[in-house]
Amino acid sequence: MVYQLISKDLKERALWLIEHNYIPSDVCEIFNISERSLSCWEKNQAGFGSVSPPPNPLRGRPRILNSIVSHEIFDLVEKVPEMFLDEIQEWLLVAHNISISRTALYKLLKKAAAERDEDLQEEWLQDVNTHFVASQFVMVDETRKDDRTIYRHYGCAPKGRRAVLPTMNPYLQDHSIIILDNCSIHKGRHLPNYLV
Template identity: 40%
Template sequence: MVYRQISPDMKQRALVMLQEGWEFEEIAAVLGVSDRSIERWADNYEHKGRVDPPSLNRGRRRLLNAAAVKDLYQLIAETPSLFLDEIGDWLALYHDQPISTTALHNNLQDLGLTRKVLKHTAAQRDEARRNEWVHDVAARFTPNQLVFTDESSKDGRTLLRLYGRAAAGERAVEVVNHVRGQRWSILPAMSLHGYIALRTVPGSVDGGEFFDFIINEVVSVMKLL
């Protein structure tokens, strides 16, 4: 659940409704809060004389204004792999709001922008054509008829960030250009029977290499299944 600050006026109104005979569930439904929150406000008022007593553990209030928060959501959506210091530089430059790394981390947590594993999506991917192909295959073939082949490879390490930030419940996705160094390619073929063929090739696989693999290694095995 994303943190949101509730004003003292709303908390006070909840206590007035309690005094008027409202049930906890009714107040929670009207104000959009939890039963436990109302119980905590009532307990604070009874023992501390106010619904929002200062907390020794809370520290200073958050530093980001509404405009900065709105733009921050957009920034994270477009570039989820930014480091905290890069976000801090952006806030100082574009919103004149310098902020420490620790305070920024706490702000992001409160806004529901959490650190998670970053998924990389190829810029060349065509989602519409991909969905069309999936539906066509499902309509024309049975699982026993399918053999899956693809090129896998081992290459020089691609320097991509593994973690990013996104709103709670959403994946962190960044569109990037994949850069490859020297590599070895592997051509596997897999069916419901497991891997039925495999070829290792130095460098990349061209059309002729792939065609030869299909005809001489994949088709020959399929005839025996």
């Protein structure tokens, strides 16, 4: 017999007929079920009080990271926020002998970031909106830079404008505040030399 999903009420009705002295083979024929299924439902009813067994608590894949290791990762990222995913992977392997994919690590950190304090974010945004205007900011991101390239060949800019770093101005004038991502190369002592 081919596997088919059988509703709980049909299972209960079949057992009701058995309890009321119907012949098991007749019940199986009426509901188009196997005697083995009927026997299984009787065992479930006797053992669990229901025709369906309770859900298995061990179902699903086991977690790679327990809560202690997860919190250690969050502490590490808080102390050294410029770490890349591969550096965190290496730390996990050395410190805890745990191998985890970048995707799984990214999802863990993304979920944690989504649960950050929204009130604090709103307060920061309010402060920025109160004290600054958009023309003061210059956003910089080296989207495609690695050991094989010295500089970028492409850039993004508003339509009709070139993707170049404009001449920076004194603080609080237009183009006076550079916003960089949290990449580790942006934290070196050499960076101010390039911005002058």
